[in-house]
Amino acid sequence: MSLATTYRISESRPWRWPDLARARWLSPVLLLVLWELGARAGVIPPRVLAAPSTVLETFWSLTASGELPTNLLVSLARAGAGLGIALVLATTLGLISGLSRWGETLVDPLMQIKRTIPVLALTPLFIVWFGIGETPKILLITVSATFPLYLNLFAGIRGVDVRLVEAARSFGLSGWSLVREVILPGALPSFFVGLRYALGISVLVLVIAEQINAQAGLGYLVNNARDFMRTDIIVVCLVVYALLGLGADALVRTLERKALAWRPSLVEQ
Amino acid sequence: MAAPQPRLRRPAVSRSTQTVEPAVKLVNFVRRFGDNTVIDGLDLSIAPGEFVALLGASGSGKTTLLRTLAGLDSAAGQDVKTPDTRAVVFQDARLLPWKKVWRNVALGLGGKDVRARAEAALKEVGLGHRLDAWPGTLSGGEAQRTALARALVREPGLLLLDEPFAALDALTRLKMHDLVLALWREHAPAVLLVTHDVDEAIALADRVLVLDKGRIAAEERIELERPRAPDARFQAIRRRLLGHLGVEAPAHSEGHLVAFPTGEVVL
Numbered sequence: 216m217s218l219a220t221t222y223r224i225s226e227s228r229p230w231r232w233p234d235l236a237r238a239r240w241l242s243p244v245l246l247l248v249l250w251e252l253g254a255r256a257g258v259i260p261p262r263v264l265a266a267p268s269t270v271l272e273t274f275w276s277l278t279a280s281g282e283l284p285t286n287l288l289v290s291l292a293r294a295g296a297g298l299g300i301a302l303v304l305a306t307t308l309g310l311i312s313g314l315s316r317w318g319e320t321l322v323d324p325l326m327q328i329k330r331t332i333p334v335l336a337l338t339p340l341f342i343v344w345f346g347i348g349e350t351p352k353i354l355l356i357t358v359s360a361t362f363p364l365y366l367n368l369f370a371g372i373r374g375v376d377v378r379l380v381e382a383a384r385s386f387g388l389s390g391w392s393l394v395r396e397v398i399l400p401g402a403l404p405s406f407f408v409g410l411r412y413a414l415g416i417s418v419l420v421l422v423i424a425e426q427i428n429a430q431a432g433l434g435y436l437v438n439n440a441r442d443f444m445r446t447d448i449i450v451v452c453l454v455v456y457a458l459l460g461l462g463a464d465a466l467v468r469t470l471e472r473k474a475l476a477w478r479p480s481l482v483e484q
Numbered sequence: 485m486a487a488p489q490p491r492l493r494r495p496a497v498s499r500s501t502q503t504v505e506p507a508v509k510l511v512n513f514v515r516r517f518g519d520n521t522v523i524d525g526l527d528l529s530i531a532p533g534e535f536v537a538l539l540g541a542s543g544s545g546k547t548t549l550l551r552t553l554a555g556l557d558s559a560a561g562q563d564v565k566t567p568d569t570r571a572v573v574f575q576d577a578r579l580l581p582w583k584k585v586w587r588n589v590a591l592g593l594g595g596k597d598v599r600a601r602a603e604a605a606l607k608e609v610g611l612g613h614r615l616d617a618w619p620g621t622l623s624g625g626e627a628q629r630t631a632l633a634r635a636l637v638r639e640p641g642l643l644l645l646d647e648p649f650a651a652l653d654a655l656t657r658l659k660m661h662d663l664v665l666a667l668w669r670e671h672a673p674a675v676l677l678v679t680h681d682v683d684e685a686i687a688l689a690d691r692v693l694v695l696d697k698g699r700i701a702a703e704e705r706i707e708l709e710r711p712r713a714p715d716a717r718f719q720a721i722r723r724r725l726l727g728h729l730g731v732e733a734p735a736h737s738e739g740h741l742v743a744f745p746t747g748e749v750v751l
Contacts, residue, residue, distance in 0.1 A: 382578035385554050386571070386592040386634070396591065400582040477582045479620040 265447035273447040274454070282436070287455060289432040290425065293349070294417045294459075297356025301413060304357065305364030312365075313372030313402070314394065326365055334359040335423055342427065352424040359420045360413040367409025371402030404478070407471050414463035418456060507532040507641055507674040508553060511563040515548050515698075522548045524698035532641070533672040537685035539729060540695035546678045547646065549695070553676060554644050567641025567674070571634070575647040577627035579619035579634075586615040589634045605637035606630070608670075609663060625656035629663065636671055643673040647680065661688060665710065682725050687712050692721075694728040702728035 235241055247267050253259040254266030261269070277283035308326065311318035334355060341351035375398050383397045425434020433452050440448035508530035515523040523545045530536050540546045551557040552564065554572045579588045589602040606612055609629040619627060628648055635643055645664070649657045665688060668675055679685050685692045686706055694702040704721055712718060726732075 378574070378576065378578055379580060381556055382572070382574060383580070383591065385556055386638070388592045392592070396583075397580060400580070403582075475582075477618045477620060479618075 261446065262444050263446065265445075265450060269447045270450045270454075273445075274451045277448070277451060283451070283455070286432050286436050290421060290434070291459075293352050293424070293432065294356055294421050297353045297420075298360050298413065298417050300353070300357045301360035301364055301417075305361045305368060305409075305413075308361075309365045309368030309372065310394070313369045314398070319369075323369070326362060329358070330362050330366075334420060338423070338427070347428040352421075352427060352429070355424045356417045356420050360417045363412035363416065364406070364409045367405045367412070368402055371405025371409075372398055374405060375401035404471075404475060407467060407475070410470075411464065411467050414467060415460060418459050418463065422456060504531050506530060506565070507534070507567050508676070509563075509565040510552075513549075513552070513559070513562055513564060515545070515552065515557070515559075522698055523552075526699055528693075528700065530642070530674045530676060532674055535668060535675045535677070535688060535690045537677045537679055537689035537692045538695055539679060539682060539685050539692060539725065541729065544695045545698040546695055550644050550646050550676065550678050553642065569638055569640045570642045570644060571636070571638050571640040572644045572646060573628070573631045573635050573648040575650050577619070577622075577624075577631040579622075579627055579630055581619050583619070584615070585611065585617050585619060585622070585630055588619060588630060589637050591634065593637065601637055602633070605633040608636070608667065609633045624652055625660065628652060628660060632663070632667065636667055636673075639671060640673050643668075643675045645675065645677040645679075647678055649684065650680065657684075664688065682722055682729070683714070686718060686721055686725070692725060694725060696728075 250259070250264070251267050254261070254264070254269075259266075265273070274283070308322050312322040312326070313319075337358065338351070338355065341354060345351040345354065379401065380393065380397055383393055388396060422434060425432045426438065429435040429438070433455060437449055437452045440446075440452070506529040508528065510526055510528040513523055513526045513528070514521065526545075526549070528549075538546055538549070548557065550572070552559050553566055554570055555566070556572075579585075580591065583591070586599060586602040586606060589605055590598045593601065603612070603615060606615060609632050611626060611629055611633065614622065614626060614630075619630070622630065631648070648664075649660050652660060661684070664675075675689075677685070677688060686708075689706055692704045692706060693700050694704075702725070704725055706712075706721060708717060708721075
């Protein structure tokens with residue numbers, strides 16, 4: 216006790232500069248400060264890029280007026296609808312392809328062909344087919360999110376430990392109960408990888424899809440702002456898109472923590 | 485025989501296999517994989533409540549035979565009779581890592597009070613305190629005891645043990661031997677234990693079979709009282725069995741730790 220006290224007294228010394236060697240926030244903050252100073256000094260004109268302070272003000276005013284929340288909800292609904300359909304589609308196809316040789320033969324080549332076509336190149340065709348309403352926007356998201364979900368579920372199902380399947384079979388499980396109790400839980404970790412990819416891609420495709428004559432949504436907000444050279448609004452929307460991506464990742468992490476609680480973690484949390 | 489037969493609580497060691505309708509019966513059983521004949525005209529019969537150990541080198545067809553009896557390999561068109569309720573304990577416990585311990589034991593169980601039955605089985609193997617643990621947190625011995633509980637909770641007519649103690653350390657193995665014998669006396673299933681370990685086979689079984697090239701090459705009935713001490717009669721059986729396995733070893737040649745149900749550990 217006395218030793219420790221002595222030690223602490225000898226440790227006390229005059230104020231020093233904090234150790235910034237590990238301060239990862241430093242460079243982004245410096246960039247913001249330079250950006251703000253440049254804008255104030257007139258080096259960066261508002262038509263090129265609005266100052267961070269202006270962006271923040273615009274963010275508040277857009278939020279207060281309800282313009283940002285309303286459009287954000289429209290975008291979220293699009294992404295959600297597209298992703299929801301993709302989930303149903305990918306799970307169905309993944310199960311068909313993962314659980315049977317015939318299913319793989321029939322489904323997998325089509326999915327691989329689909330993968331080679333860049334989704335965004337389908338945009339003109341989708342506009343011809345479905346017009347410029349909500350349908351092509353949602354379907355673009357669906358089509359792009361389906362593949363990562365399908366591929367990872369398929370790989371997950373095929374990667375399930377056959378010894379576990381065999382043990383479960385020896386205890387009388389078969390058919391749907393085997394799928395529900397053994398194969399799907401075994402494929403779940405892989406499925407979550409697919410879900411993460413799919414969420415990221417759907418935000419990306421959302422941006423493009425909303426350029427198609429949108430009457431509402433974040434993309435509409437951006438397009439309008441472009442016409443009036445409101446770089447502050449554009450930056451606000453960029454930040455919101457980034458937050459959407461972060462939010463999607465956090466969502467999957469939470470789901471994973473809950474659903475995969477059984478996994479002994481390699482790295483202590 | 486109209487009245488149902490009362491369950492045998494304590495199977496006699498030397499009960500004849502001929503007088504009772506056998507639990508397991510294979511006649512001239514053949515199993516081929518392509519050109520490779522793994523099991524070649526095998527005859528086997530196990531009485532209800534009989535403890536049979538199956539010895540054999542790698543590739544002798546032990547696993548194939550066990551898989552057939554477990555119903556994991558099809559035996560279509562062959563003369564194979566097994567009880568309806570069978571349960572396997574594998575060398576690796578094969579617990580589903582995403583199900584809590586009691587749910588693993590309850591896997592595939594129907595009917596009421598599934599949790600209570602699983603709980604009772606786990607208590608019987610001394611794991612009443614790990615009901616809600618994840619299998620990933622169990623030790624090797626605990627996982628194997630869970631696998632035993634999972635097998636016994638279904639009250640199998642035939643219990644198949646596929647080298648269940650091979651991956652355990654010697655002391656855990658010794659405890660598992662005691663546990664298996666106790667459970668066998670309590671539940672009285674017919675048991676087929678596949679093992680590499682001659683001493684384990686002699687210590688546990690009523691009858692030891694030696695499988696070689698897909699046929700039963702030798703059979704040894706163990707008439708010793710349990711618990712079995714490694715006395716002269718034990719050593720004589722051991723020498724004979726090792727001879728059938730093609731090993732000329734009068735005693736343990738190296739520092740091989742062998743456990744007996746009596747609690748002795750012989751080096």
